[in-house]
Amino acid sequence: MKVEQILQKSRENMNDLCKSCPVCNGRACRNTIPGPGAKGSGTVAIRNYDAWKNIHLVMDTICENTPVSTQTNLFGHTFRLPVFAGPVGAVSMHYGDAYVDQTYNKVLIKACKDAGIMAFTGDGMDDQIMIGATQNIKENDGIGVPTIKPWAKEMVVEKLKLAKEAGALAIAMDIDAAGLPFLKGFVPPAGRKNVKELKEIVQEINVPFIVKGILSVKGALKAKEAGASCIVVSNHGGRVLDDTPATADVLEEIVQAVGKDMTILVDGGIRNGQDIFKALALGADGVLIARPFVNMIYGAQEEGVKALVDQLEQELIDTMEMCGASTIQEITRDMVR
């Protein structure tokens, strides 16, 4: 099945909150939460998408016609392309009860591994979500990234233990989840964390620590000071604060400030191979794509994930061919404007 057909199926299997649009650009769901939309005015998800469209590709086909490879080494592992499925939690509430987080993550983790990429998994109030996700990651040779919410210390320690036992390649925390309404009233209090608290997490683990939800140079430098190996430039798809800038608009300044010592990933409205190429040209090492993977799984389980990854790979190869790059390392800043 092609991605368009899978989207059609996805529409049939979802509640009406997600319309499984041909292009997931934040417009039809706008400010629907519950649902896959963005917070407040709902404009941030739209801005994320539009910002990639405002970056243009610089074509150059006068070069060696060598075969194009999208292979990338990240977190000590070789991936088919520098794309990860982003974490999505509370799927039954936001997309309909064809899946709960446990069944969604089980399909996602394996399907991503089989397709040559890797999934990040979300976290929630129910302990079983992280227990299930880490079990699935273990069954898939550690190819998965559990993303822990910024809970109180004791709870973080418990979840880190699960992630470590699973042999996960890396462990993430969505530090911007401080903006989620359900975290605000949580007892014991969850939310923002300081550099010292993040350092303690880094000391607890012996795999890369990824801080997801960085949107400023200041934030990136604090994550670096804490010893994080990787940041995800992200505004949580507009779900944690209204009126933030698009991730594409802050990526380059963050890359320049942080330098080459950290792995830099980015998400928010990245929908095709051209967008992936643009992110890499601006200095990212890889990207996360979140909402479209949900549509693929609701539409066609593993087959949906494979179809999307195949399509993204083909689009990225096309773009590289047309802009003069044969390897991911050869993608440079002058290839976009």
Ligand SMILES: Cc1cc2nc3c(=O)[nH]c(=O)nc-3n(C[C@H](O)[C@H](O)[C@H](O)COP(=O)(O)O)c2cc1C
């Ligand atoms: C319904 C929904 C649930 C999400 N749950 C999580 C989560 O549990 N943890 C997390 O780090 N990010 C979560 N996100 C944010 C995504 O991982 C991602 O950062 C965001 O959607 C932007 O990427 P996209 O535009 O490709 O969807 C969620 C997003 C959506 C739409």
